[in-house]
Amino acid sequence: MNKENCKQIDEKRDDLYLKKLAGITKKAGITAFGSFFLLILSFITNAVITRSLGADQYGLYVLSTRVLEIFVMIASFGFGLTIVRTVSFQHAVGNHSRIKGTINYSFKALLVTSVFLVVAGFMFNKMISVRLFHRPELSPLLGILLLSVPITTMTLVAVSALNGLKKIRESVLVTNVINPLQFLILAVFVLQMDYGLKGLVWVFTFTGITGLFFAWFFLNKIYLSRYKTEKADHASGELWRFSTPLFFNQLLNNAVRWIPVFVMGFYLSNSEIGIFNVALKISLLVSFALGAFQLIFAPVMAEQFALKNSRMINQLNKTITKWIFSSALMVFSILFLYSNTFLEIFGTEFKAGKIILIILMTGELINAGVGLAGNLLIMSGRPQMAFVNSLVSFFLVSLLSFMLIPVYGAKGAAFAIAAAVFLVNLLRICEIWYLEKIHPFRSSFVKPVIAAALSAVIVLSLNHSFNSVTVYGAAGGMVLFTAIFILVIWILRPDDEDRFILKQLKRYLKK
Numbered sequence: 001m002n003k004e005n006c007k008q009i010d011e012k013r014d015d016l017y018l019k020k021l022a023g024i025t026k027k028a029g030i031t032a033f034g035s036f037f038l039l040i041l042s043f044i045t046n047a048v049i050t051r052s053l054g055a056d057q058y059g060l061y062v063l064s065t066r067v068l069e070i071f072v073m074i075a076s077f078g079f080g081l082t083i084v085r086t087v088s089f090q091h092a093v094g095n096h097s098r099i100k101g102t103i104n105y106s107f108k109a110l111l112v113t114s115v116f117l118v119v120a121g122f123m124f125n126k127m128i129s130v131r132l133f134h135r136p137e138l139s140p141l142l143g144i145l146l147l148s149v150p151i152t153t154m155t156l157v158a159v160s161a162l163n164g165l166k167k168i169r170e171s172v173l174v175t176n177v178i179n180p181l182q183f184l185i186l187a188v189f190v191l192q193m194d195y196g197l198k199g200l201v202w203v204f205t206f207t208g209i210t211g212l213f214f215a216w217f218f219l220n221k222i223y224l225s226r227y228k229t230e231k232a233d234h235a236s237g238e239l240w241r242f243s244t245p246l247f248f249n250q251l252l253n254n255a256v257r258w259i260p261v262f263v264m265g266f267y268l269s270n271s272e273i274g275i276f277n278v279a280l281k282i283s284l285l286v287s288f289a290l291g292a293f294q295l296i297f298a299p300v301m302a303e304q305f306a307l308k309n310s311r312m313i314n315q316l317n318k319t320i321t322k323w324i325f326s327s328a329l330m331v332f333s334i335l336f337l338y339s340n341t342f343l344e345i346f347g348t349e350f351k352a353g354k355i356i357l358i359i360l361m362t363g364e365l366i367n368a369g370v371g372l373a374g375n376l377l378i379m380s381g382r383p384q385m386a387f388v389n390s391l392v393s394f395f396l397v398s399l400l401s402f403m404l405i406p407v408y409g410a411k412g413a414a415f416a417i418a419a420a421v422f423l424v425n426l427l428r429i430c431e432i433w434y435l436e437k438i439h440p441f442r443s444s445f446v447k448p449v450i451a452a453a454l455s456a457v458i459v460l461s462l463n464h465s466f467n468s469v470t471v472y473g474a475a476g477g478m479v480l481f482t483a484i485f486i487l488v489i490w491i492l493r494p495d496d497e498d499r500f501i502l503k504q505l506k507r508y509l510k511k
Contacts, residue, residue: 033172034172034173034175034176034177035176035288035289036288037176037177037180038175038176038177038180039284039285039288041180041181041184042180042281043281043282043345044184045180045183045184045187046058046278046281046346047345047346048184048187048188048191049061049187049191049200050274050278050346050347050350051346051347052191053191053196053197053200054271054347055270055271055274055275055347055349055350056269056270056271056274057196057197057270058270058274058277058278059269059270059271059272059273059274059277060135060137060138060141060197060270061141061197061200061201062261062273062274062277063133063135063138063261063265063270063273064138064141064142064145064201065145065204066258066261066262067128067138067142067145068142068145068146068148068149069254069258070254070258071117071118071121071146071149072149072152072153072156073247073250073251073254074113074117074251075110075113075114075116075117075149075150075153076110076113076114076153076156076247077110077113077243077244077247078242078243078244078245078246078247078248078249078250079106079109079110079156079157079160079239079243079247080156080160080250081160081246081250081378082106082239082242082243082246083102083103083106083157083160083161083164084160084163084164085164085242085378085379086098086099086102086164086239086242087099087102087103087160087161087163087164087165088163088164088165088166090102091164091165091166096227096230097230097231097232097233098233098235099161099164099165099223099227100224100227100230100231100232100233101232101233101235102161102239103157103161103219103224104232105232105236105239106157106160106239107154107157109236110153110154110156110157111150111153111154113153114149114150114153114154115150117149118146118147118149118150121142121146121149122143122146125139125142125143125146126139128142129142133262133265133266135265140198141197141198141201144198144201144202144204144205145201145204145205147205148204148205148208151205151208151209151211151212152208154212154216155174155208155211155212155215158212158215158216158218158219159171159174159175159215161219161223162174162215162218162219162222165222165223167218167222167223170218170219170222171218173214173218174211174214174215174218175211178210178211178214179207179208179210179211182207182210183203183204183207186203186206186207187200187203190202190203245384245386245387246378246386246387248387248390248391249378249386249387249389249390250390251390252387252390252391252393252394253390253393255394255397255398256390256393256394256397256417256420256421256424257280257417259394259397259398259401259416260276260397260401260405260413260414260416260417261273261276261277261413263401263402263405263413264276264405264409264410264413267405267406267409268405268409268410271349272409272410273410274350275349275350275352275353275356275410276353276356276410276413276414278343278346278350278353279343279350279353279356279357279360279410279414280360282335282342282343282357282361283335283357283360283361283363283364284364285331285335286328286331286332286335286361286364286365286368287324287328287364287365287367287368288327288331289323289324289327289328289368290324290328290367290368290372293320293323293324293372305379305380313376313436313438314436314437314438317372317376317438317440318439318440318441318442319495320372321369321370321372321440321441322440322442322444322445322448322495324368324369324372325368325369325445325448326447326448326489327368328364328365328368328369329365329448329449329452330448330451330452330481330482330485332361332362332364332365332452333452333455333456333481333485334478334481334482335357335361336358336361336456337456337459337460337463337477337481338474338477338478339354339357339358340354341474342357343357353410355411355414356410356411356413356414359411359414359415359418360414360417360418362418363414363417363418363419363421363422364421366418366421366422366425367421367425369425369440370425370428370429370440372440373425373428373429373431373432373440374386374389374424374425374428376432376436376438377389377428377431377432380435380436382435385431389424389427389428389431390424392423392424392427393420393421393423393424394420396416396419396420396423397416397417397419397420400412400415400416400419400420401413401416404416444495447488447489447492448485448489450488450492451484451485451486451488451489451492452485454484454488455481455484455485455488456481458480458484459477459480459481459484462477462480463477
């Protein structure tokens with residue numbers, strides 16, 4: 001092969017890479033908007049609840065919804081990501097019979113598991129509430145929330161199929177806009193009408209019905225109605241084989257956040273659980289870009305693994321990870337500078353969670369910097385390895401929770417989570433490098449670090465000059481920090497991919 005042919009092949013690869021990058025960015029923009037919208041609504045909703053019910057009742061609400069999450073997780077049995085991978089993989093090769101069969105079979109299988117879990121939940125309700133958590137007042141709340149298990153599970157099937165088909169706009173609309181918006185509206189109504197905590201959990205259950213309707217409406221309109229005559233074909237054994245280790249992986253991953261809350265349920269008050277949860281909610285702002293990119297990154301990577309395009313996978317992974325880390329570092333710095341201001345939104349009693357917030361934010365920053373490695377392991381067809389990683393993380397967070405929470409309270413819980421996040425991400429990086437010779441880092445990672453440091457120094461100097469920070473001053477400081485951060489990045493010169501995407505976004509906005 002002569003040099004001219006090699007050059008043409010490289011140019012074609014680069015063009016394909018830039019097209020994929022532009023497509024990911026456009027859809028990630030949709031998910032970023034959805035994630036940001038969800039975070040803002042979550043902020044407002046939690047502020048409304050905490051100010052209406054107080055930290056004690058809010059802590060009870062957190063505990064009840066965490067128990068519900070376990071039931072939903074068990075009922076879905078890892079089929080969420082299994083559907084995403086299977087649908088995206090089969091869509092890449094045009095096998096619509098298998099896609100339709102996967103959706104139909106998943107719906108029926110998870111309907112059975114969710115109904116079974118509801119029955120089991122009602123049978124063991126008293127044992128969970130009274131014997132496990134020593135909170136009889138938890139029992140009626142769980143009784144209401146259990147009704148939402150089949151609703152949530154069926155919604156998961158439709159949303160996962162939409163994600164696998166890369167119909168991100170519709171998926172985001174259901175999960176990040178429609179559901180949280182109607183929950184906020186109805187929550188305000190029931191709290192104003194003084195229905196209290198029980199009214200709030202009824203709202204939680206009711207809003208799931210609307211989400212279920214819209215999820216299946218979009219899936220039917222976009223895909224199922226177009227392939228009505230297509231014969232459904234599924235490989236049930238393959239689905240269960242893939243989903244089983246993935247289920248345990250997801251269960252353990254979520255347990256990293258559940259276990260500290262449940263251990264706090266043994267040793268701490270409802271108020272302390274409430275303060276911890278508010279700090280956790282705020283810390284998730286750091287990694288909102290990770291969630292935005294993960295949604296589209298997973299099906300795209302599954303497609304590229306199906307095509308065995310390792311060069312494309314490596315390029316996309318490095319570029320997207322850098323964007324996620326840059327945005328995460330910017331948000332981390334702002335929250336660090338104005339942590340008291342953010343906590344006070346929920347009430348003055350929540351300012352006690354400042355140290356908890358900083359520890360949790362540090363964990364989220366690490367997660368954002370390398371968090372896509374977990375997706376790469378799963379989309380490359382290695383759910384068993386992802387399970388082993390989660391098992392290590394689970395044992396670590398469990399051990400640290402039982403050791404630290406009785407002594408250090410909620411701060412110990414925060415440290416347990418941050419330590420587990422750090423370790424599991426270190427494992428993921430090493431494994432994906434060993435297996436695929438892929439890592440997420442490049443030299444340009446230093447640019448956002450420099451930008452964040454300079455911006456923080458300037459804003460901190462101004463804060464000290466004024467001696468105190470008001471709400472308006474904090475808002476101004478956040479805007480100033482963001483402006484300086486972007487300016488420094490620009491002075492340090494964005495990479496070629498960054499400039500290309502900025503041009504694409506400019507054209508898209510003009511259009």
